[in-house]
Amino acid sequence: MRHGDKVPKLGRTASHRRAMLRNLVQQLFVHERIQTTLSKAREASRHAERMIRFARQDTVAARREVATFVGDRAVLRKLFNDIGPRFVERQGGCTRVLRLGVREGDGAELALLELVVRKESEREKQVREKAAKGSGRGGKKSKSPAEEKPGRKSRGKQKPG
Amino acid sequence: MPVPKRRHSKERGRKRRTHWKLTAPTVVECPHCHDPKLPHRVCPHCGYYAGREVIFVSKDKEKTR
Ligand SMILES: [Zn+2]
DSSP: OOTTOOSOOTTSOHHHHHHHHHHHHHHHHHHSEEEEEHHHHHHHHHHHHHHHHHHHHOOHHHHHHHHTTOOOHHHHHHIIIIIHHHTTTOSSOOEEEEEEEEOTTTOOEEEEEEESSOOOOHHHHHHHHHHHHHSSSOOSOOSOTTSOOOOHHHHHHHSOO | OOOOOSOOOHHHHHHHGGGOOOOOOOOEEOTTTOOEEOTTSOOTTTOEETTEEOSOOOHHHHHTO
């Protein structure tokens, strides 16, 4: 029987869990994409979706409701002014969890939690530009995904050395 | 305290352990770089998933695969 197991406890007390999920959700809204373990990502995504649902309404009541979970004023502002409007036409499904595989050390399954409509973060931009400069091969996040899809052969050719 | 009453032969223990088996992980071919990868996961070699590049994999890492 799995009665009473509705909420994944994540090995934490209620207050610890709540604090951690708040941090995860706030960081997701700040960075648009975060890496964590699969179970944390899944749980955080539920809460993030809930916050976005409120943010879409954009009422004072919704703002206050969200403020009880998202403590950071700047994050709250971004959520309502920037993130919420991106998802007005969606019936949920605003976040995505991508599985990355297993972490060396403790064998935990890692995942990316990201907003489905997201902007490139500063760090990603830097990495991409650096990669583009380094070789002819376009780095990650090329704005037009259709531009080229190098197969094994073409990629091998472009490798330096 | 419980204590063994009889000697336990090698065969007995080995027979019990015939059921300890490893299972090979399911591996699929990455549609982008054609390297083996785990299903339903971002490819650790090229960073692609569902037809687009989702994470950046540095070229040194790619080389050592
Ligand atoms: Zn691949």
